[in-house]
Structures are given as C-alpha cells and as structure tokens.
Amino acid sequence: MTRHRIAVLPGDGIGREVMPEALKILGRIGDIFDMKFEFSPFDWSCETWLATGRMMPPDGMQRLSQHDAILLGAVGYPSVPDHISLWGMLIPIRRDFDQYVNLRPVRLLPGIPCPLAGRGPGDIDFWIVRENTEGEYSQIGGRFAEGSAAEGVAQTAIFTRRGTDRIMRYAFDLASRLDRPHVSSATKSNGLFHSMPYWDERFAKMAAEYPQVRTDVHHIDILAARFVMNPDRFDIVVGSNLFGDILSDLGPGVTGTIAVAPSANINPEKRFPSMFEPVHGSAPDIAGRNIANPIGQIWAASMMLDHLGESEAAALVLCAIECVTADPSAAVRTADIGGHASTSACGDAIVAAL
Amino acid sequence: MTRHRIAVLPGDGIGREVMPEALKILGRIGDIFDMKFEFSPFDWSCETWLATGRMMPPDGMQRLSQHDAILLGAVGYPSVPDHISLWGMLIPIRRDFDQYVNLRPVRLLPGIPCPLAGRGPGDIDFWIVRENTEGEYSQIGGRFAEGSAAEGVAQTAIFTRRGTDRIMRYAFDLASRLDRPHVSSATKSNGLFHSMPYWDERFAKMAAEYPQVRTDVHHIDILAARFVMNPDRFDIVVGSNLFGDILSDLGPGVTGTIAVAPSANINPEKRFPSMFEPVHGSAPDIAGRNIANPIGQIWAASMMLDHLGESEAAALVLCAIECVTADPSAAVRTADIGGHASTSACGDAIVAAL
Numbered sequence A, B: 001m002t003r004h005r006i007a008v009l010p011g012d013g014i015g016r017e018v019m020p021e022a023l024k025i026l027g028r029i030g031d032i033f034d035m036k037f038e039f040s041p042f043d044w045s046c047e048t049w050l051a052t053g054r055m056m057p058p059d060g061m062q063r064l065s066q067h068d069a070i071l072l073g074a075v076g077y078p079s080v081p082d083h084i085s086l087w088g089m090l091i092p093i094r095r096d097f098d099q100y101v102n103l104r105p106v107r108l109l110p111g112i113p114c115p116l117a118g119r120g121p122g123d124i125d126f127w128i129v130r131e132n133t134e135g136e137y138s139q140i141g142g143r144f145a146e147g148s149a150a151e152g153v154a155q156t157a158i159f160t161r162r163g164t165d166r167i168m169r170y171a172f173d174l175a176s177r178l179d180r181p182h183v184s185s186a187t188k189s190n191g192l193f194h195s196m197p198y199w200d201e202r203f204a205k206m207a208a209e210y211p212q213v214r215t216d217v218h219h220i221d222i223l224a225a226r227f228v229m230n231p232d233r234f235d236i237v238v239g240s241n242l243f244g245d246i247l248s249d250l251g252p253g254v255t256g257t258i259a260v261a262p263s264a265n266i267n268p269e270k271r272f273p274s275m276f277e278p279v280h281g282s283a284p285d286i287a288g289r290n291i292a293n294p295i296g297q298i299w300a301a302s303m304m305l306d307h308l309g310e311s312e313a314a315a316l317v318l319c320a321i322e323c324v325t326a327d328p329s330a331a332v333r334t335a336d337i338g339g340h341a342s343t344s345a346c347g348d349a350i351v352a353a354l
C-alpha cells in the first residue's frame, strides 16, 4: 500500500470550507485505490499572524519539508494587508521549495456556462505554464524621498537565465508530449525595455532546440484580448510570474468561473514538496456560509495525485468533477455556476460520482 | 474660422492605409463646421530607422511641438525590434510632451459582434485611464553576469507620487462628471511588494478627497477575469502604464475587435500637443491590402476633435461611425467585423454618414 504524506493548510476564509471536501474525496480515493494518505493539518493563516505577528512558525518550512506534497486552501484576510499575508507564507513556500513551475489548466468543463458566445467544452483546453519564483514578484526596491513632493517608489524585477530557461524548457517538454506541439510566449518587449527582450531572446534560443514545436510570441496586451477572441488558438502558454498570474485568472474567467480552476506549484525535480491550491482566493465576502464552490480545491487535489504518480486516481477525480458539472441539477451545483448546492453537497456529489 | 494645426504621422504598415481615411473624415468635418485643418505630414517610421538609424530626426520633437495635436497611425515593422521602434518615437513623444493620461474607451458599438454571450450595445461602456509616462515602462536596468551561467537582467519600475496622484486625480475628476461616480483601481499589491502597495495608498488618499465617488480595488489578475465575467460593473478604471495597457487591449477584445478602439495620449494642461492613435498596431500581416479597418483611426480623430474643443464635431464623427457599424451591409464592413469592404470603402461610408 502506497503512503502519501500530505501537509494540509486550509488557510483563511473559504479555504477552510473547501479543504474538507478535498480531503473527503482523497479519503474515498484511498479506499478505491488502496493507497494511504497521512494528512498533517497546519492551521497557519492570517489568524496566526494577528495572534503572533507571523504567518507560520520559524520552523514552518522545515516541518513542511517532511511531506510528499502540500495541499493549500487560500490565504488572505481583510484586516491583514495582502502583501504581508502572501510574502509571509505562500510566496516563501513557492520559492524556498523551488516550485518554479506554476501549472494551470484553462479548460471549459461540461455544464459550466461559458461567458463566450458559441463556445462549448472541447473548444477551450490549454495550459498555462507560469514562472513561479522570480521575475516581477520581488521585494527589491523601496521608497525614495519619502514625505517630500519628490516621493516615489522603485520596484525591480529580476529575470535570471537559469530561471527563464528552466520554465521555458518545462513548457517545451510539456508541449512535446502533445499531438501537435505548440508553445505561445507572453512578452511585452516593446514596453519593458530590458526584461522582456531578454525573455524573447531566451525563448528563441529554446525554440531552436525544439524544432518540432511550433511557436508564437504575443505581447501581453494583445494576448489577453486573444484569450477572449480566439481561445481555441492556444495549447501551452508560457509566461513570467506576473503575466502568467494575469493569464491564469483571465483563462478561467473565459471558461466561466475561477472557482473551479486549480493551480500546481511544482518542483519538477521533486527535491522539495510541491504545493497544490485552487486559483481563487479566500473570498471573505462569502466565507462562513458553506456556499463556496469546492471544485477548484478538489481539482487541485487531482493535480496533486498526478504529481504523486497516481495518474489513474487523478483522472478518476477529474472525471467525477466533470460528471457533477455536467449534471444540470441545481442540487449539486453551487451558486456561482447556477445552482443552490452547499459546498458540502457539491463535495458529496463528487464522492458519489467516484 | 478656427484653425487646427495637426501633425500627421501615418507610421508603418496599416497606419499608412487607415490614416488617409481619418483625414478624409476630418476634411468633411472642416467643411461642415467651417473649421480649417492644417495637416503637416511627417513620414517618420521604421523605414526611416532602417535608412537613417533614427526613428525621427534630431529636431523631431521641436517640429511636432508647433502643432495643436498629433494624429498617429501605427509604428512597428517586422525587421525592426519592437523595443527600438517604440522607444525611438512613440514613447518619447508620450513622455517629452507629458501626455500622462492615456484615455481609452471600452464600448460595444452597435452591429459589432460581441464575443460575450448575451451582451449588447449599452451593456459595456466604460473608460480606461492609463498612466502613460512612468511606472513599469522603463529603461532603468540592464544585464548582469552576461555570458555566464549566472546571467540575468534587471528591470526597475518607478512610480512617483506626482505621477501617481495626477493620473488618479484625472480619473476621479472624470468620474465626478458621471451620474453615478465610480472609479475602479487596478493593483497587484499582493505580488509587487513595493510599487503596488504605494499605488493603493495613493488611491486611498485620493478617494478620501472625493467622498462622492464610489471606489473599488481589484488585483489585476481577477480584474482581467471580471472584464470578461462582469464588464457591466465598470465605469472608470485607473491603472498603471502596464496594467492600463493590458486592460485597454482586453477591453476592446471583450467588445469584439481591437480594430475600432482609439487611444488618446493627453497632456491635460495643454502645455504640449496631445497625440491620438488607434489601439491596434501596424499589423504587417495584413498591410498593403487595403483591408484594414479604419474605424480605430477615425475614432481617434474624433477624440482629437473633442480635445481641441470641438465637441460637437467629435460627437458627429462618433455618430457616423456608429451609423456604419450598425449597417448590416457587408459592403461597408471590413473583414474583421464580418464584411468585405475595403479600408477606403468603409471610410467613404463614414463620410457619407456625416
């Protein structure tokens, strides 16, 4: 019997409500496939910060490192500035565990109403490969001339060759497994004078190593527009930390709801645990009411299974999700996708579908 | 008889094809309203760069400064790196003439097929107010450890209090003229550690000065998704140079085509000429075939008229544009909006509608 040690961090807000549903599904999967999950719950959150001034204890990373994977809910609390809550836990985990790939599917699920006219399941189905450890997300910089009329702030992005090449290589390797290998790059070399011309240069170099992969390059502005106008054009989109972030919310927006989208923070070499989370945030506006859609969290658990080598189990979970989204009954659909199911009722329906 | 001295820069690619249509419309407007346009053509473009190594002559800015406004087509040529063509002309004009407001409408015109299901004209109608002179677009930075494995590149964004406050003030002043004043701010303070928390701070300060204006703040990732899911929620969206750029291509994408969208680079104090251009680029793939949609350029001319104090004429041009987009005949619609009209046939139809 395979054992998987999973660090479970529900976090804040609806994270605490959707996480139990994912654990329910994993429990059932454990029975079906005869595998064992050891869940270690960690109650680190903005509450912890309010109480202790830290998002996680000093030995937090060390404790997480004892696990095969991390399942995260969502982090964020109205009374805690975002840049504090994130830089105190989420971003350090991504960086210290070298989870340099952020992999996010953009896929229209059956039964999810699509905001685009005339598009159905199958029409929109691609991956975003986002750089997850460097680039625009940076603490380099600060204020100058504070308090004077000349006041301002500087913010520096760093793109290393190592960081740029490895995310592009991941994208090209992923593409190489497709029937028609195709990678699109998100750039903005016409406005960002240093970083993005470098990005383009490395992309062109990498493309030359993969002659069988078709490539194209889009400025982020027109790329965003193309996600709406021609989402069927994309297979793998590789982008920087910021551009990947924007595109991987926009993509799920285009496919109807960000509540169902998952996000895998992967250390491909498996030197450190990878982390799986929904794309949505802690949604304080609807927290505590048992109405949040648990599918993003459950799909994240499916991606985790895949990463752990349990691809059959991963596929089964995704299949059960699709089974439930395809079901027109309002009793299994949460409010965001046109039903009136509670978070737990939706989770139960997915367990039943398994 | 009022005179307006207009610097005319067709630029590259389809810029050369759509500009004559805008001049045709302005000529007709001159007759109707008894105003006189003095057009000074400047043939500065990537061709100029290829021939001379400069996008414009050394006294270019001085020559432009003799005009009341600048009408620009599009700049960019396949054999000239984007960051060279742009930083050699477009961006210096925006900066040296202190055109710190980039104002772009997002409006669904009658007859333009909308990619969103169930949305019609009137449902999407708002403004993007983009900071246009500082922020992420910057030449500060460069490569380090070039040629070694540690190679990389740094890129620094600068946000000044002056630059941030003046764009926000413009947005709030614009909002104050609405029936229900409302400003949304684009931020990413959870990832960009220094710049965006500062942006948020200045936004909150400015909001306090305008208690009658309703405000909300969105991270750029979810904001992009909301442009697709709830475009009817927005009235005025204020964003940094980069975020404003992305949103003002995405917005027109959501309303069907970026080919019709205009962009006004405004120096509100009128110390320098303002510049008006379409949002689209030089589109080398379709250039030279007389099939480009001239409406973006013509709508830009309408915004120019408005800036020159000719609001009645501006409104008439916009009205004529809507008249033509509402016309189902394929003979007046260019291919991008489902017809087979040539660039000039579409321009002629707008002249006729005047």
Ligand SMILES: CC(C)[C@H](C(=O)O)[C@@H](O)C(=O)O
Binding pocket: A190, A191, A221, B086, B090, B245, B263, B279
């Ligand atoms: C051409 C490019 C530098 C420019 C920009 O990003 O500002 C364009 O996309 C625009 O929006 O006017």
Ligand SMILES: CC(C)[C@H](C(=O)O)[C@@H](O)C(=O)O
Binding pocket: A086, A090, A245, A263, A279, B190, B191, B221
């Ligand atoms: C919470 C925030 C820092 C985070 C990010 O931008 O990376 C989130 O938006 C995401 O995409 O996971």
